[in-house]
Amino acid sequence: MAIDRDEILRIAHLARLEVSDEASARTAGELTNILEFVGKLNAVDTSDVTPMAHPLDASQRFREDRITEADRRSEFQAGAPAVEDGLYLVPRVIE
Amino acid sequence: MHEQSVAELQRGLQARQFSSVELTMSCLARIEALDRGLNSLITVTGERALAQARAADARLAAGDSSPLTGIPMLHKDIFCTRGVRTSCGSRMLDNFVAPYDATVVERLDASGMCMLGKTNMDEFAMGSSTESSFYGATRNPWDGERVPGGSSGGSAAAVAARLVPLATGTDTGGSIRQPAAMCGVTGIKPTYGRVSRYGMVAFASSLDQGGAIARSAEDAALLLAAMAGFDERDSTSIDKPVDDYPALLAQSLSGLRIGLPKEYFDEGLDPGVAACVEDAIREFEGMGAVIADVSLPHAPLSIPAYYVVAPAECSSNLSRYDGVRFGYRADGASDLMDMYKRSRSEGFGAEVKRRIMVGTYVLSAGYYDAYYLKAQRLRRRISEDFQKAFEQFDVLMGATAPSVAFKIGEKADDPITMYLCDVYTTGVNLAGLPAASIPVGFADGLPVGLHLIGDYFQEARLLNAAHQYQQVSDWHLQMPRDLGERSPADEKR
Numbered sequence: 001m002a003i004d005r006d007e008i009l010r011i012a013h014l015a016r017l018e019v020s021d022e023a024s025a026r027t028a029g030e031l032t033n034i035l036e037f038v039g040k041l042n043a044v045d046t047s048d049v050t051p052m053a054h055p056l057d058a059s060q061r062f063r064e065d066r067i068t069e070a071d072r073r074s075e076f077q078a079g080a081p082a083v084e085d086g087l088y089l090v091p092r093v094i095e
Numbered sequence: 096m097h098e099q100s101v102a103e104l105q106r107g108l109q110a111r112q113f114s115s116v117e118l119t120m121s122c123l124a125r126i127e128a129l130d131r132g133l134n135s136l137i138t139v140t141g142e143r144a145l146a147q148a149r150a151a152d153a154r155l156a157a158g159d160s161s162p163l164t165g166i167p168m169l170h171k172d173i174f175c176t177r178g179v180r181t182s183c184g185s186r187m188l189d190n191f192v193a194p195y196d197a198t199v200v201e202r203l204d205a206s207g208m209c210m211l212g213k214t215n216m217d218e219f220a221m222g223s224s225t226e227s228s229f230y231g232a233t234r235n236p237w238d239g240e241r242v243p244g245g246s247s248g249g250s251a252a253a254v255a256a257r258l259v260p261l262a263t264g265t266d267t268g269g270s271i272r273q274p275a276a277m278c279g280v281t282g283i284k285p286t287y288g289r290v291s292r293y294g295m296v297a298f299a300s301s302l303d304q305g306g307a308i309a310r311s312a313e314d315a316a317l318l319l320a321a322m323a324g325f326d327e328r329d330s331t332s333i334d335k336p337v338d339d340y341p342a343l344l345a346q347s348l349s350g351l352r353i354g355l356p357k358e359y360f361d362e363g364l365d366p367g368v369a370a371c372v373e374d375a376i377r378e379f380e381g382m383g384a385v386i387a388d389v390s391l392p393h394a395p396l397s398i399p400a401y402y403v404v405a406p407a408e409c410s411s412n413l414s415r416y417d418g419v420r421f422g423y424r425a426d427g428a429s430d431l432m433d434m435y436k437r438s439r440s441e442g443f444g445a446e447v448k449r450r451i452m453v454g455t456y457v458l459s460a461g462y463y464d465a466y467y468l469k470a471q472r473l474r475r476r477i478s479e480d481f482q483k484a485f486e487q488f489d490v491l492m493g494a495t496a497p498s499v500a501f502k503i504g505e506k507a508d509d510p511i512t513m514y515l516c517d518v519y520t521t522g523v524n525l526a527g528l529p530a531a532s533i534p535v536g537f538a539d540g541l542p543v544g545l546h547l548i549g550d551y552f553q554e555a556r557l558l559n560a561a562h563q564y565q566q567v568s569d570w571h572l573q574m575p576r577d578l579g580e581r582s583p584a585d586e587k588r
Contacts (some may be wrong), residue, residue: 013440016439017436017448017452018453019440030449030510031379031452034402034449035466037514041396041466049476051468053301055526056286056287058333063327072194076194076420077420079190079194079351080420080421091434093430
């Protein structure tokens with residue numbers, strides 16, 4: 001499965017990463033190699049196997065729907081890049 | 096003092112031969128003298144350590160102490176430590192001061208341990224050499240031109256150099272065991288769910304597990320016992336009592352059934368490493384263990400399965416690093432999308448970005464079944480192979496890594512040659528089993544690790560087997576020499 005430059009740009013966009021024009025060819029090559037390497041998985045027939053998401057097949061534990069956390073917003077926002085009135089500031093969102 | 100075991104240090108503290116403050120200052124002095132050449136620490140927390148040491152001395156005086164009270168240690172820089180930088184070896188979190196303590200940090204603090212700093216690691220735990228750290232590579236204390244292994248390379252190097260007796264690590268595909276092997280120390284990754292992941296920065300949520308790095312199984316048992324246990328704040332934490340690891344170290348190994356998976360003794364295994372491992376296995380036989388071959392037929396697919404599952408989970412976990420609320424934000428972004436892309440591209444290093452890309456691809460529409468679900472199916476087969484083996488055997492053994500520590504830069508060009516370092520360790524994480532590495536000799540002057548794998552929640556058995564071996568051998572007591580003569584500019588060593 002060869003990954004071309006357009007595919008790299010598509011994946012990068014999904015991942016919210018930038019890949020420069022010079023880097024895109026090398027990145028495409030690296031990803032192609034890695035995907036070929038992991039493609040070995042296809043050698044084994046697993047049509048009757050249930051996927052394993054959790055090593056012990058445990059399922060999500062539930063708890064009571066009660067508030068247990070205290071409001072520590074100002075403490076958490078102390079390290080933020082830009083805040084105002086308890087809100088996070090970001091550059092203009094493009095329409 | 097730096098050559099003493101934790102039990103010996105505790106006896107010294109109890110007998111007032113020295114105080115925790117003196118012990119802590121001695122370790123801080125060792126760090127000051129030696130770490131410029133090793134680069135095993137990202138942050139030193141001297142003041143905090145001394146405050147904890149004073150509190151420990153008070154507890155010792157009041158007779159209110161535990162076996163770890165007053166003992167110096169280091170945390171891998173992946174554990175959130177309140178008020179202290181928690182960087183995960185990344186520019187992305189270089190400015191991140193954690194607002195809370197991880198459960199592991201809380202528990203060890205409650206036991207009275209003194210945290211002297213945060214150790215270096217591969218960026219976001221992705222790597223097998225600690226070379227991808229934003230803070231530069233850590234050097235192997237046995238040979239400064241070589242890697243300490245990764246991703247917990249800083250913790251392993253620090254313990255090997257006896258900067259402190261104990262350090263925490265994390266292991267997602269081998270990141271405690273492989274650096275322990277390469278640095279000649281003891282490392283244990285417990286069963287998935289045994290140690291809380293609350294406050295342990297996530298890489299691959301179904302694989303990550305915190306564990307202990309120490310100079311011996313006896314020391315590791317003390318640390319793991321304090322780290323382990325159910326935590327309701329971690330939804331994957333398993334509610335099962337913790338065995339008394341230290342109390343179970345001394346059991347006889349007579350009749351212990353040891354399986355040697357033939358897939359772990361393949362052409363990729365360096366002969367010098369194989370020789371040390373085979374000698375160690377004969378020692379176990381001498382202690383009454385029964386050795387036989389076994390097969391894990393899907394073992395060769397562990398690495399491909401891991402390098403689909405782990406990047407997939409990492410691409411999801413690392414999507415939180417967007418420059419909005421914390422961490423690195425690029426300057427002068429023109430709009431939100433530009434901010435996201437530039438913050439992430441500038442904040443993350445090359446290997447992290449590579450894995451995010453692989454993960455994004457294998458989870459994307461049209462490829463999810465072919466890659467991710469396929470890998471999850473293989474995961475079940477890999478796990479089933481282990482379960483079949485554990486019907487006949489108590490412990491499985493092999494080499495932890497196919498080679499000894501390689502030179503810094505040697506595997507930098509091809510990611511896949513780096514991935515192959517994990518050939519024996521990744522299956523364990525996919526299956527969620529406990530496993531350890533202990534030093535069993537040297538090949539070409541560099542440490543060799545024996546890999547021990549147990550069935551679910553058999554950490555006590557692994558530590559017991561390791562401890563008994565360490566009673567009849569002294570590889571774990573070997574220390575690198577000439578640590579003080581290395582300087583960062585000294586390229587010749």
